[in-house]
Amino acid sequence: MMLHIPGVLGAEQVAECRERLLAADWIDGNATAGFQSARAKNNLQLPENSETADIIGKMITEALSRHPLFVAAALPEKIFPPLFNCYQGGQSFGIHVDNAIRMHPATGERIRTDLSATLFFCEPDEYDGGELVVEDTYGAHSVKLPAGDLILYPSSSLHKVLPVTRGARICSFFWIQSMVRDDGQRSLLFDLDTGIQSLNQQLGAGSEASIQLTGVYHNLLRRWAL
Ligand SMILES: O=C(O)CCC(=O)C(=O)O
């Protein structure tokens, strides 16, 4: 499942982050690439131990933990500390799949990448190109979102970032290990959750149908959570 999550950061937070990001020191993005993706990758990144990355990363993970749509869709178990990239002057990232396992840079803890996320810091009209293109069995999906918004997609998908031919595209990207590893099961839970929410809106909370379906939701989660 691919999902657009609007307003993870508000306008003021985006402005503060942009100020910090513009003042930061950037390095060659191949520092964090896997063997296969290093050949496809041409961009800039903040070093993993950068103070700016740490400050903004915490702002993002805190905002996500309070965002009901993100929590319902990702069912997050662990979030990799957010990384930051910048593409400009024709830079791009060719088609690749993300590494399945990442080590938490501070704790060494293993994080399985079930979901990949990109959070945008620039408005779509500030740069040309730079679309994130994600392929699945329904075809290729092109994504370019307003600043503060996030796209969530299965880490199992092939994806690429098209060349940025004007301006700069600055984003945060990171991975999530979900409580529910399988994308199909996680999507079913999300659809059920969304259905229950709209039932509650139509009938008021506490209807018999809602209580029964909420039971089904939790019993499926109990079966599928690792
Ligand atoms: O910048 C993006 O939207 C995605 C970056 C990416 O695919 C990666 O770093 O693995």
Ligand SMILES: [Fe+2]
């Ligand atoms: Fe990637």
